[in-house]
Amino acid sequence: MRGVSVIGIGSTNFSVLGDMTLEEMAVRACDKAICEAGVDRKEIEAFFLGNYVSGVLLRQETLAPMVAYSLGLNEDIAAIKVEGACCSSSIGLRLGYLLIASGVHDVVLVAGAEKMTSESTPRVTRALAAAMDPVSEIHTGFTYPGYFALIANRYIHEYGATMEQFAMVSVKNHKNSVNNPRARFRHQVSLEDVVNSRLVADPLKLYDCCPISDGSAALVLCASERAKEYTKKPIEIIGSGIGRGYRTTHETINERGTILSLPATVAAAKQAFEMANLKPGDVDVVELHDCFTIAEIVDSEDLGFFERGEGAQAVEKGITEVDGKIPINPSGGLISKGHPVGATGCGQAFEIVKQLRGEHENQVKNAEIGLTHNAGGTGAICTAHIFRRGF
Amino acid sequence: MENKNSREKIKALECNTCRKLYFPPKYHCSQCDKSDFSEINLEGEGKVYSFTVIRMPFEEFVEEAPYTFAEVALDEGLVVPGRFTNEDEKDIKINARVSFVRYDSGVNWFKIR
Numbered sequence: 001m002r003g004v005s006v007i008g009i010g011s012t013n014f015s016v017l018g019d020m021t022l023e024e025m026a027v028r029a030c031d032k033a034i035c036e037a038g039v040d041r042k043e044i045e046a047f048f049l050g051n052y053v054s055g056v057l058l059r060q061e062t063l064a065p066m067v068a069y070s071l072g073l074n075e076d077i078a079a080i081k082v083e084g085a086c087c088s089s090s091i092g093l094r095l096g097y098l099l100i101a102s103g104v105h106d107v108v109l110v111a112g113a114e115k116m117t118s119e120s121t122p123r124v125t126r127a128l129a130a131a132m133d134p135v136s137e138i139h140t141g142f143t144y145p146g147y148f149a150l151i152a153n154r155y156i157h158e159y160g161a162t163m164e165q166f167a168m169v170s171v172k173n174h175k176n177s178v179n180n181p182r183a184r185f186r187h188q189v190s191l192e193d194v195v196n197s198r199l200v201a202d203p204l205k206l207y208d209c210c211p212i213s214d215g216s217a218a219l220v221l222c223a224s225e226r227a228k229e230y231t232k233k234p235i236e237i238i239g240s241g242i243g244r245g246y247r248t249t250h251e252t253i254n255e256r257g258t259i260l261s262l263p264a265t266v267a268a269a270k271q272a273f274e275m276a277n278l279k280p281g282d283v284d285v286v287e288l289h290d291c292f293t294i295a296e297i298v299d300s301e302d303l304g305f306f307e308r309g310e311g312a313q314a315v316e317k318g319i320t321e322v323d324g325k326i327p328i329n330p331s332g333g334l335i336s337k338g339h340p341v342g343a344t345g346c347g348q349a350f351e352i353v354k355q356l357r358g359e360h361e362n363q364v365k366n367a368e369i370g371l372t373h374n375a376g377g378t379g380a381i382c383t384a385h386i387f388r389r390g391f
Numbered sequence: 392m393e394n395k396n397s398r399e400k401i402k403a404l405e406c407n408t409c410r411k412l413y414f415p416p417k418y419h420c421s422q423c424d425k426s427d428f429s430e431i432n433l434e435g436e437g438k439v440y441s442f443t444v445i446r447m448p449f450e451e452f453v454e455e456a457p458y459t460f461a462e463v464a465l466d467e468g469l470v471v472p473g474r475f476t477n478e479d480e481k482d483i484k485i486n487a488r489v490s491f492v493r494y495d496s497g498v499n500w501f502k503i504r
Contacts, residue, residue, distance in 0.1 A: 126449030139497030141452040149443035157485045202444040253470040
């Protein structure tokens, strides 16, 4: 296996992009990444585009060849849409990583794109629920906020955590995105704002949830041995892990005995840390899958940053703040930067690359090692990637 | 109380080799790698593992909201999703005892005891 580096990044804002088509978003983000890398687009040997709900919501599939044509990529390359619910584009990142690491290709473009805000919330909620089991869960009226609400209630029951502790995740992540020009929300919220917002799925309230968003993000990957031809600031990918969990909540509980862990996250993190020969304490900055406040807490435990049941206290103690011991989601995370589902994984990598280059708007001091964690479905697919400053 | 004779049972799949239980569908046993199941009926007594009240459902359920959704841990050793026929919020809590009432259009209906 040879080294792989990120040599260029691009992104639209994660926002309400009402006047942009899905194709335009993807093309804008990819064009920025290609131009930043300074790579001739004819050198790109494969293109993976993460997307989840465009088939259901927009009746548009086969996105990758469409975008590849718009971008002027070669005809003799794989241009493939990658789907794994909210984990889609980080799966593409892993596929691109593997193709370069194995020596098949030298330069690969990976991206994610999603257009959601043009549709009503009940329609989007239904489209997202397609990652569940149609028989046992969808017919019962289950939703994704509902899934994380089950986790929240059980977490409170087992560990005695409070909704105020969960709310502190939202307060922190909103504060973090004030300086992030790509973020959906640029305003702070108070603890009272969060706990007094309306219930979505008890006990989770509106500000415990990430917003429906549009957006696209892209990365140009290159064999590390050639990275310096393109950039003075390559960011190496030194760990890549992926795991599969369960399609339904009851399967997770029946197979694993608990709802308070996503087994696919644990598997992905284990692989990534082993590959990088690092441990959680070595990581300087984290972008993880905080689709709901409770998700950030459970993820932080699954990734090994905190013991079981201690993630909520860690937030309260400020350990996950930008200037804390282990900064989590300095971009604002899914909760405040936004969650255009198929774009989120590449968006997280975009933020970490900026951190490790030392050019982030909400910079973690001397960040050298960064981790991204992306989750799809009821933890059905999760990835973890570890990045290192390569200069 | 429900009339016990008219009450349906919960359908489950039991692996004919290792006896592991599954809530359908399941085509291959994850414990013993065999693909031979029997459909069995469970009594459906159990307790709430966790629950939530869905207030922002997807389109087909907008008229029904708010409603409670729970994962129920059956005494017979299987966790299944379900809804409740009696929606008294103060009674629905983790470990509350529940009984199966009926299976209807893909939904397990339970009653808080």
